[in-house]
Amino acid sequence: MSNFIFLDDINFHYDCDNSTEANKLKATLLELDLIQLIETATHDKGHILDWVVTPLNFKYIKSSTVNNLCISDDYFITCLLDLDKPKRGKNTVQSRRLKNIDFKLFEQDISTSLQKCPGSNIQDFNNILSRTLDENAPLTKRTIPHRRYSPWFDDNIQAAKQERRSAERVWLKSGLQIHKQIFIAARKKVNNLVKNAKKRFHLAKFSTTKTCKKLFSLTDQLLGKTKHKLNGDNELCNKFSTFFDSKITKIREDLECQQTNNPLPDPSFEGKKLEHFTAIIETLVEKTIRTFASKSCDLDPIPADLLKKCVKIPCVLSYITSIFNQSLQSGAVPEEFKKALVNPMLKKPNLDESD
Secondary structure: OOOOOEEEEOOOOOOOOOOHHHHHHHHHHHHOOEEEOOOOOOEOOOOOOEEEEEEOOOOOEEEEEEEOOOOOOEOEEEEEEOOOOOOOOEEEEEEOOHHHOOHHHHHHHHHHHHHHOOOOOHHHHHHHHHHHHHHHOOOEEEEEEOOOOOOOOOHHHHHHHHHHHHHHHHHHHHOOHHHHHHHHHHHHHHHHHHHHHHHHHHHHHHHOOOOHHHHHHHHHHHHOOOOEEOOOOHHHHHHHHHHHHHHHHHHHHHHHHHHHHOOOOOOOOOOOOOOOOOOOOHHHHHHHHHOOOOOOOOOOOOOHHHHHHHOOOHHHHHHHHHHHHHHHHHOOOOHHHHOOOOOOEEOOOOOOOOO
């Protein structure tokens, strides 16, 4: 490691030549071909307590300065680095302008397509919905730069920060004690405004939380315990699937073995035998769909909110009802309903993703 910067608060007087600890550290730095760059006091008591250590041939620090910004008893160390400013990261996202959909035209397109494809085939139904959605609200890509998001930041904080910066410039230019006191007061004002704004924001969020799940989610966000999604990796997903498939197969084999070794007598049954399921009606299907949570995944042909609007279209409601009734009559669930999209999340980010 030839290029690094070591920063630390050593908490003893590095500038004292009669200090045993300081002399040992200076000797250690020389043995390792390292250099300590700070030569002026970094504490209000007049001693050097803070380090900036680099290799002897390190060329990326142009200069280093020590300033008393009255933030604490330790001074503020500024290093000018000869490095390019990191570029702000960008994300490419895909989205649809669902709010701009002309629902009358959308309804007309779906009705026309379903009339040309009568029946109760779930795959045909999904294809029609997906194709109609693509025609009326095509998927578009956007590049969004990363930005720091502070929802509690308001105009009062912005104005106070400008006042603080102005007071700081005046103090650094004049060096007068009165200007220093004005700057300290302005800095305290900004800190108090930010602290109170954060407090009000988080109290409002917690006070409106009605479920334990949401409460724990907010707590994890405050503690920085957000779960990390795994990157798309076909090999890793296949290993994940194979692991659970083999686990389920083993459980079934163990159950079958137990039933073979210890067969149980068939339980006696008294009552009316269920020979077929009762067909459902369209009003029940519509009522059930409207009570669904507005959640969707990438396997859905259209978002849940849009589907709730579509159930008022007679041909859509009739088609969905016929799909369910066909499943009830045959006693089989369509293969399309057996698919799921699983996004594994790491409970502990320090663990190996491939394990």
